[in-house]
Structures are given as C-alpha cells and as structure tokens.
Amino acid sequence: MLRVEFLEEAGDEIEFERSYYREHSITAEAAFLRELDHAISVVSEAPLRWPLHTQNTRRYVFPSFPFSLVYIAENDVIVVAALESHSKRPGYWHKRLR
Numbered sequence: 001m002l003r004v005e006f007l008e009e010a011g012d013e014i015e016f017e018r019s020y021y022r023e024h025s026i027t028a029e030a031a032f033l034r035e036l037d038h039a040i041s042v043v044s045e046a047p048l049r050w051p052l053h054t055q056n057t058r059r060y061v062f063p064s065f066p067f068s069l070v071y072i073a074e075n076d077v078i079v080v081a082a083l084e085s086h087s088k089r090p091g092y093w094h095k096r097l098r
Contacts, residue, residue, distance in 0.1 A: 001044045002073070006080045009096055010070075013083040017067070035062050036083075039069045047073035055097050057081055072097075 006014070014036065022029040039060050043050060053059035053070060060069040066086040070093065072079045082093035 001041075002047060002076055002078050004040055004044050004078045004080060007082075007096055009093065010080045010082050013085075017083060017085075032065055035065055036069075040080075043069060043071060044078055047071070047078055054091060055094055057097075059084070 018029060018032060021032045039062060043058075043060050047058065050058045050060045053068075057070050057072050060071075062068065068082075068084040068086070069080060070082040070084045072081060081096055084093060
C-alpha cells in the first residue's frame with residue numbers, strides 16, 4: 001500500500017462535501033465517507049489499475065456519488081489532486097498541478 005497525500009484544495013473539497021452530506025443526514029455522510037475510504041484504499045493498493053485521465057493523472061470514479069478521485073502516482077506516494085465533482089466544469093482543478 002502506498003502512502004496517500006492530499007493537495008490542500010483536494011482536502012478542502014472532501015471536507016466541503018462531507019459537510020454537505022452531513023447537513024442532509026448522518027447516513028448520507030457515513031455512506032460518502034465509506035465510499036471515499038474505499039476509493040483511497042483501492043487506489044493506494046494498485047494505483048496503476050485506474051485509467052489515465054488528464055495531465056498525467058489517473059481517476060477513480062465513485063460508484064454511488066457524483067465524484068472522481070483524481071490522483072498522481074509518484075514513486076512511493078499517491079498525491080490526490082482533486083475530489084472532482086461531476087457537476088462542475090471539467091478540468092477546474094488543472095491549475096493545481098502547475
């Protein structure tokens with residue numbers, strides 16, 4: 001399993017969405033967090049399994065929520081660049097990688 005790090009903006013997106021689901025219900029928040037934990041786990045176990053995305057990133061698409069975990073696999077670490085919302089403009093997070 002590789003170490004996982006988060007760009008600050010990606011961490012902010014995760015916290016925003018967690019809070020959003022929490023406002024709707026504790027059950028929704030728990031489901032979101034389970035899916036996020038699963039995404040992080042499978043990506044850290046086999047980072048090259050998930051398809052190439054843009055700007056040398058890879059993407060794990062959540063099965064039940066409208067998000068993708070966008071990351072870069074670098075040597076011994078996974079860097080999460082975004083919790084990409086499927087309802088936002090594609091590529092809104094690209095500038096983070098510069």
